Amino acid sequence: MDVSHIINALNDPQRQAVTAEMRPILVLAGAGSGKTRVLTHRIAWVCEVGGLSPFSVLAVTFTNKAASEMRGRVEQLLGISAGAMWVGTFHGLAHRMLRAHWQEADLPQTFQILDSDDQLRMVKRAVRQMELDEGQWPPKQAQWFINQCKDDGLRPSHVDPGQDPIRQQLLQVYQTYENLCQRAGVIDFAELLLRSLELIRDNDQLRNHYQRRFQHILVDEFQDTNAIQYAWLRLMAGDHTPVFVVGDDDQSIYGWRGARIENIQHFERDFPNTLVIRLEQNYRSTATILNAANALIDHNQGRMGKELWTEGEQGEPILYYNAYNEKDEARFVVDRIQNWVEQGRSRNEIAVLYRSNAQSRQFEEYLISRGIPYRVYGGLRFFERAEIKDTLAYLRMLSNPLDDTSFERTINHPPRGLGQKSVDTIRLYAREHSIALWNAARELAESNQLTARARTSIAAYIELINRLRAQSQILGLAEQIGLCIESSGLKAHFDKDKSEKGEARRENLQELIGAGKSFEFDHDTDLDEMSSLDAFLAHAALEAGEGQADEWEECVQLMTMHSVKGLEFPLVFMVGMEEGLFPHQRSSEEPGRMEEERRLCYVGITRARQQLIMTSAEVRRLYGNDNYNVLSRFIKEIPSELIEEIRPKAQFSRPIYPPGAISRNQVEEEVGLSVGQRVSHNKFGNGIIINIEGQAAQARVQVNFENDGSKWLMLAYANLQPA
DNA sequence: ACGGGTGGCTTTTTT
DNA sequence: AGCCACCCGT
Numbered sequence: 195m196d197v198s199h200i201i202n203a204l205n206d207p208q209r210q211a212v213t214a215e216m217r218p219i220l221v222l223a224g225a226g227s228g229k230t231r232v233l234t235h236r237i238a239w240v241c242e243v244g245g246l247s248p249f250s251v252l253a254v255t256f257t258n259k260a261a262s263e264m265r266g267r268v269e270q271l272l273g274i275s276a277g278a279m280w281v282g283t284f285h286g287l288a289h290r291m292l293r294a295h296w297q298e299a300d301l302p303q304t305f306q307i308l309d310s311d312d313q314l315r316m317v318k319r320a321v322r323q324m325e326l327d328e329g330q331w332p333p334k335q336a337q338w339f340i341n342q343c344k345d346d347g348l349r350p351s352h353v354d355p356g357q358d359p360i361r362q363q364l365l366q367v368y369q370t371y372e373n374l375c376q377r378a379g380v381i382d383f384a385e386l387l388l389r390s391l392e393l394i395r396d397n398d399q400l401r402n403h404y405q406r407r408f409q410h411i412l413v414d415e416f417q418d419t420n421a422i423q424y425a426w427l428r429l430m431a432g433d434h435t436p437v438f439v440v441g442d443d444d445q446s447i448y449g450w451r452g453a454r455i456e457n458i459q460h461f462e463r464d465f466p467n468t469l470v471i472r473l474e475q476n477y478r479s480t481a482t483i484l485n486a487a488n489a490l491i492d493h494n495q496g497r498m499g500k501e502l503w504t505e506g507e508q509g510e511p512i513l514y515y516n517a518y519n520e521k522d523e524a525r526f527v528v529d530r531i532q533n534w535v536e537q538g539r540s541r542n543e544i545a546v547l548y549r550s551n552a553q554s555r556q557f558e559e560y561l562i563s564r565g566i567p568y569r570v571y572g573g574l575r576f577f578e579r580a581e582i583k584d585t586l587a588y589l590r591m592l593s594n595p596l597d598d599t600s601f602e603r604t605i606n607h608p609p610r611g612l613g614q615k616s617v618d619t620i621r622l623y624a625r626e627h628s629i630a631l632w633n634a635a636r637e638l639a640e641s642n643q644l645t646a647r648a649r650t651s652i653a654a655y656i657e658l659i660n661r662l663r664a665q666s667q668i669l670g671l672a673e674q675i676g677l678c679i680e681s682s683g684l685k686a687h688f689d690k691d692k693s694e695k696g697e698a699r700r701e702n703l704q705e706l707i708g709a710g711k712s713f714e715f716d717h718d719t720d721l722d723e724m725s726s727l728d729a730f731l732a733h734a735a736l737e738a739g740e741g742q743a744d745e746w747e748e749c750v751q752l753m754t755m756h757s758v759k760g761l762e763f764p765l766v767f768m769v770g771m772e773e774g775l776f777p778h779q780r781s782s783e784e785p786g787r788m789e790e791e792r793r794l795c796y797v798g799i800t801r802a803r804q805q806l807i808m809t810s811a812e813v814r815r816l817y818g819n820d821n822y823n824v825l826s827r828f829i830k831e832i833p834s835e836l837i838e839e840i841r842p843k844a845q846f847s848r849p850i851y852p853p854g855a856i857s858r859n860q861v862e863e864e865v866g867l868s869v870g871q872r873v874s875h876n877k878f879g880n881g882i883i884i885n886i887e888g889q890a891a892q893a894r895v896q897v898n899f900e901n902d903g904s905k906w907l908m909l910a911y912a913n914l915q916p917a
Numbered sequence: 918a919c920g921g922g923t924g925g926c927t928t929t930t931t932t
Numbered sequence: 933a934g935c936c937a938c939c940c941g942t
Contacts, residue, residue, distance in 0.1 A: 925937090
């Protein structure tokens with residue numbers, strides 16, 4: 195058999211991984227070492243050489259993007275359509291399983307998926323239903339608690355209430371929320387995984403079926419798996435199916451949302467007889483960039499060990515510029531961008547990376563003023579926009595009228611003369627009778643508990659939903675969407691808005707119809723019994739869609755260091771390299787987080803192919819005050835011979851301090867203290883000055899005390915002594 | 918239903 | 933400083 199197309203283009207360790215015998219395999223794949231290639235070629239290998247059917251392979255990723263990329267490459271390699279193959283995201287595959295076994299999973303056939311926004315609304319309802327004060331019990335916090343429990347595989351009954359009354363109350367909210375969801379027939383993202391885990395755990399027949407069916411399980415970005423995903427994988431694999439996981443402990447940056455780096459660290463222990471393969475040859479960056487990355491990440495403890503190398507050139511040194519302030523920083527970056535473009539290079543090749551989204555603004559302003567097109571990643575995505583969700587809520591009511599989330603969203607939107615009070619009556623009635631809002635509304639429309647006016651409105655609403663459902667039976671998906679937009683009054687509602695915003699909303703609604711059309715086209719086969727409407731609604735929840743339509747315009751890319759993972763650019767800027775910003779202040783407080791910050795920095799560095807430029811600002815205006823930040827430790831951890839510091843050119847004067855203000859150095863001189871200095875205070879003890887502001891009698895210093903944390907003190911009264 | 922004023926918050930994000 | 937959620941008046 196000719197297998198050259200599978201293994202020819204591989205280096206030794208890659209080939210070793212791809213052709214390894216059937217046993218647990220852990221591929222530690224460094225940045226830019228060809229991990230996707232290994233994953234896809236492995237699938238081709240076990241199918242073509244190992245004789246497995248493509249349908250007995252399970253391949254899991256985290257993002258839809260990674261899944262579709264993998265799917266495309268497998269199709270190409272195997273020359274088949276991978277439609278029926280189990281290649282997808284954890285959530286997508288769990289969803290597929292629940293759709294197939296909805297009865298066994300105790301779900302209505304038309305169960306709907308809540309996205310985080312829907313989930314928050316539902317938590318809010320739970321909090322209100324318990325008559326708790328929303329200020330004291332922020333739904334956001336409860337949502338976080340619930341998701342954390344579910345990500346650890348814990349149902350309310352499994353959670354140890356402990357002694358903490360706050361925790362006990364949150365647990366009650368969790369329970370109430372669960373009841374609301376179950377009654378409405380909706381499940382949130384974490385529930386997809388939890389429910390599917392419980393399904394195969396408790397149902398012997400199904401478990402045996404899946405364990406027998408899948409002969410090989412492959413996992414991408416394994417370092418990002420959380421507890422429930424890991425448990426799900428182990429259950430799917432059972433005792434006999436070999437697992438092939440690819441990941442990089444040095445790129446684990448999602449610990450804060452439940453990812454467990456231990457999953458990869460303990461893989462060898464959990465899966466006996468594991469073969470570990472390291473992919474360390476990098477095909478992306480210059481040696482300088484890799485050396486910097488290696489040196490930086492070497493400061494972390496307990497790594498699994500890996501060092502990137504390249505056959506390529508040394509390349510340009512890393513450039514570092516210490517700007518006066520954030521404006522100067524942006525100016526510098528945009529100058530460099532202009533430079534690059536003037537040399538005939540493309541704007542697509544450039545990424546500006548920052549730690550937090552708030553930092554993008556300065557860069558945007560300068561880019562706009564120079565007329566350079568750019569694209570900011572992040573923000574609301576297509577299916578998350580209000581007008582889209584409004585329409586989807588109507589569609590969901592057609593599919594499952596018991597869906598309380600959608601009922602709440604549609605009952606008085608667009609306004610149809612039902613006030614807060616009438617809706618409250620419906621809620622109360624539903625709660626008292628433990629029925630869905632829809633059923634409560636139907637009963638109340640017949641009763642005399644409401645004013646005649648409200649009854650008419652409710653009756654009209656019920657009539658509307660029923661009529662839409664009847665009419666939509668014979669329509670295609672796109673027509674159904676169009677019908678909902680028209681008949682619900684949403685169209686008329688948004689037509690009234692003559693502003694740019696209204697215009698954009700109308701366009702989005704038009705685009706939604708278009709999305710329906712192309713969805714029908716792509717899914718014409720319809721192998722499941724699921725209606726195309728239900729399939730579309732699930733698609734909308736699971737795949738929120740790209741944020742911006744004009745993504746192919748040649749433009750500079752602005753994004754956070756988190757969202758850049760998996761991408762690469764010839765020219766990369768890492769901005770805001772300051773203590774407090776990056777590493778972020780909130781990460782120095784929690785144990786383990788600092789190493790995660792360092793990994794994040796490692797991720798950023800390894801995105802650069804040719805040139806890496808880092809910047810910091812001496813003074814940065816943040817939340818309204820000036821901060822004098824110290825240079826990020828991460829820059830200090832890179833060997834200085836790899837870095838070339840750019841000094842401001844003589845012709846640039848120091849224009850940054852606004853008239854009347856004085857520089858930090860001047861303040862320090864006047865005050866006689868400096869940032870970084872150790873001082874003692876007779877009440878708070880010893881500490882370090884981390885910030886100085888104001889002058890003369892107004893001078894204030896921020897001191898980070900060893901015992902009491904950081905405090906702002908008026909210098910005139912603090913009586914600080916150098917320590 | 919809208920809009921203006923106020924107060925509180927402020928890291929990272931996918932599904 | 934900005935953003936957003938909430939509240940109250942119209």
